[in-house]
Amino acid sequence: MKITVDEEKCCGAGQCVLIAPEVFDQRDEDGIVVVLEPEPPHDQHALTREAAAVCPAAAIQVHDTP
Amino acid sequence: MSPNEQIRQYPLAYETALEPAAEWAELRATCPVATITVPDGSQAKLLTRYDDVRQMLADPRFTRKDLDGGTGNAQEAATTSAAADTSEPPFSVPRHGEDHQRWRRMVGKWFTAKRMAALRPQMTAIADQLLDEMTGRGSSGDLKAHFAFPLPVYVICGMLGVPAEDRDRFSYWSDNFLNLTRYSAQERQTAVGELVAYMSGHIAAKRAEPTDDLLSTLIEESSGEGEALTDAELLGTGIGLLVAGHETTANMIGKMVAMLLADRTRWERLLENPSLVRSTVEEALRFDANGGFGLRRFLTEDVEIGGEVLPNGTTVVCAMAAANRDETAFENAAQMDLARTPNPHLAFGAGPHSCLGQALARTELQVALEVLLRRLPSLELDIPATDLERLEGLLVGGLSEVPVRW
Numbered sequence: 472m473k474i475t476v477d478e479e480k481c482c483g484a485g486q487c488v489l490i491a492p493e494v495f496d497q498r499d500e501d502g503i504v505v506v507l508e509p510e511p512p513h514d515q516h517a518l519t520r521e522a523a524a525v526c527p528a529a530a531i532q533v534h535d536t537p
Numbered sequence: 538m539s540p541n542e543q544i545r546q547y548p549l550a551y552e553t554a555l556e557p558a559a560e561w562a563e564l565r566a567t568c569p570v571a572t573i574t575v576p577d578g579s580q581a582k583l584l585t586r587y588d589d590v591r592q593m594l595a596d597p598r599f600t601r602k603d604l605d606g607g608t609g610n611a612q613e614a615a616t617t618s619a620a621a622d623t624s625e626p627p628f629s630v631p632r633h634g635e636d637h638q639r640w641r642r643m644v645g646k647w648f649t650a651k652r653m654a655a656l657r658p659q660m661t662a663i664a665d666q667l668l669d670e671m672t673g674r675g676s677s678g679d680l681k682a683h684f685a686f687p688l689p690v691y692v693i694c695g696m697l698g699v700p701a702e703d704r705d706r707f708s709y710w711s712d713n714f715l716n717l718t719r720y721s722a723q724e725r726q727t728a729v730g731e732l733v734a735y736m737s738g739h740i741a742a743k744r745a746e747p748t749d750d751l752l753s754t755l756i757e758e759s760s761g762e763g764e765a766l767t768d769a770e771l772l773g774t775g776i777g778l779l780v781a782g783h784e785t786t787a788n789m790i791g792k793m794v795a796m797l798l799a800d801r802t803r804w805e806r807l808l809e810n811p812s813l814v815r816s817t818v819e820e821a822l823r824f825d826a827n828g829g830f831g832l833r834r835f836l837t838e839d840v841e842i843g844g845e846v847l848p849n850g851t852t853v854v855c856a857m858a859a860a861n862r863d864e865t866a867f868e869n870a871a872q873m874d875l876a877r878t879p880n881p882h883l884a885f886g887a888g889p890h891s892c893l894g895q896a897l898a899r900t901e902l903q904v905a906l907e908v909l910l911r912r913l914p915s916l917e918l919d920i921p922a923t924d925l926e927r928l929e930g931l932l933v934g935g936l937s938e939v940p941v942r943w
Contacts, residue, residue: 482889483641485650485896489815492650502645524879525819527891529595 472516473534474523476504480530487522487531494519495531504530547573547583547854548830554925554936555792555799557826561585561859569843573854576718581833581852585859587866587883589843593855595888599834600632627733628773641893643758643766644774647696647751648893653900656692660901663691664908672912677919677942684909685790685939689901693782697775698750699739706735711780715932736775740768751778778894786898788928788935790905793821795939796873799922806875808914811907817875818902823882824873827927828858829934832886857883858934913943 474494483502487495494515496505511519523531549558564571564585571583584590593599631640646652664684671683687704694701713720713728720728740752747753752775759766766774797803797817807813836851847853861882864870885892892898909916918925919940928935 480889482891483645483649483893484885484891485648485653488650489896489899497649497651498646499649499651500646501642502649503642521879525881527595527885527887527895528889 472511472519473536474506474509474511474519475532475534476506477528477530477532478503480528482528482530484527486525486527490522490525491515491518495522510536542572543568544572544574544580545583547575547581551827551927553923554827554927555796555922557859557862561856561862565859565863570845570847575854579852581854582847583831583854583856584843585856585863586843587860587863590855590857590860590883591887593834593842593853594832594857594883594886594890596834596840597634597889598838599836599840599853600890601833601835627769628736628776629769630773630777631770638889640766640770640774641889643755644751644778645893647754648896650896653896656897657900657904659695660688660692660904661908664688664904665912668908668912672943677940680794680939680941681787681791681936682938685794685905686787688790688905689786689898690783692897692901693779696751696782697739697779698743698748698752699779703735706731707779707783710735711783712931714780715784718929732776732779733772736772736779740771740775781892782894782897784931784935785933786901788931788933789822789825789898789902791936791939792825792827792934793818793902793906794909794916794941795918795922795925795936796821796824798916798918798941800873801917803873803875804916807906807910811910813875814903814906814910816878816880818899818906819880819882820873820875820877821902822884823861823867823877823880825884825934826858826862827934827936828856828861828884830854830932831856831858832890855883857886916941916943 481504483497485497485502487504488497494506494508494511496507497503498505508515520533523533545560549560551558564583569584569586569589571585573581573583575581584593631637667684667687671678690704690707691701694704710728710732713725740756743753744756747757755766755771755774759771797807807817832855834853834855836847836849836853838849840847861867861884862870885895919942926937928937
């Protein structure tokens with residue numbers, strides 16, 4: 472799994488950090504999403520998908536890798 | 538008359554406080570773009586389907602043309618009631634495009650998930666103290682007055698650096714901003730004037746003697762080079778956050794507890810499995826049928842939505858609570874499922890204008906629930922759930938009281 476984010480779309484809601492704090496963070500200066508784990512380990516996949524699904528700005532894309 | 542020709546009075550009628558309006562299902566199925574008359578007598582279009590509401594809210598082209606003074610529901614408040622009476626309000630926040638994004642990022646860093654997590658112990662201490670006081674008075678009482686209301690007020694007052702002793706005045710002003718029907722135009726104008734004077738004085742005091750709070754930091758950043766907030770924007774930010782951070786969460790705590798106690802197996806399930814608190818908070822936000830007026834959008838160009846072209850100039854009301862019960866978006870939407878994941882509900886809106894304070898609200902709701910489960914496991918409603926009364930006319934939606942015993 473690979474994650475990409477669209478910083479322009481990000482509205483700083485922080486849902487991703489609340490759900491998957493090992494994968495996402497927010498920048499201190501403006502609250503914009505930061506990806507800590509662009510290729511999250513297996514045990515983080517479910518939470519990562521959930522974070523992407525509920526992002527109010529649809530700013531997180533999850534790409535499945537073989 | 539076909540459903541599409543009928544003009545409905547909005548807000549729609551509800552039979553009981555926790556149940557959805559009977560018309561939602563019909564509207565979603567047969568009339569996704571309904572014509573409504575809102576309390577000020579003007580006409581608007583009402584969206585009730587999940588996809589339509591989400592699309593409209595997330596469309597960066599549209600907000601309110603006359604939005605002034607705050608974010609989210611506070612924005613609604615300022616326009617729909619108070620600010621409508623003043624030709625040029627002295628407070629505002631940038632509403633569109635880059636200016637809005639710049640403002641949002643300056644303020645947004647105060648509402649990150651990490652900052653909210655850091656506030657958790659403080660919130661928990663406040664919640665415990667409120668319950669000490671409430672349980673010290675007996676074995677029953679109004680959970681809203683003694684717990685749900687003061688908790689978010691103390692928290693937002695702390696963030697803004699305003700004294701919590703003034704909370705009764707904030708409550709009055711906030712209610713005045715958010716109530717569509719209770720106050721006369723004269724009362725609204727007076728309340729706006731008082732709140733502007735109060736917040737102006739507070740900002741002047743912070744300018745003179747900065748402390749470690751949100752407004753002091755914004756003032757400091759605004760006095761430097763580059764990005765700057767105008768005085769009107771600073772005032773709009775303070776007023777918006779005070780109003781938005783207050784009544785919305787306070788009412789949601791009360792509604793969440795009422796929903797969980799209305800079918801007490803839900804409460805018992807949480808007692809057995811407190812790890813469900815996070816998903817329960819999300820489900821309460823989704824399941825809340827009493828979500829208030831909804832968010833308005835003003836179309837500045839023609840747009841096709843729900844299979845219909847709505848012309849430039851149309852005002853659209855997005856009924857997030859109706860969208861959150863849409864069966865096409867949520868399996869068993871009429872069931873409250875405390876473990877529902879993912880739960881992409883629209884209670885905080887969507888897109889570039891989605892609620893700035895949502896991490897704060899989520900954290901407060903989680904803390905409130907955790908502390909109640911720990912301290913008052915025997916909690917139950919003191920009246921039948923069907924006797925709970927809605928607050929009428931309030932933009933954000935709420936219950937007038939939440940009578941409980943423990």
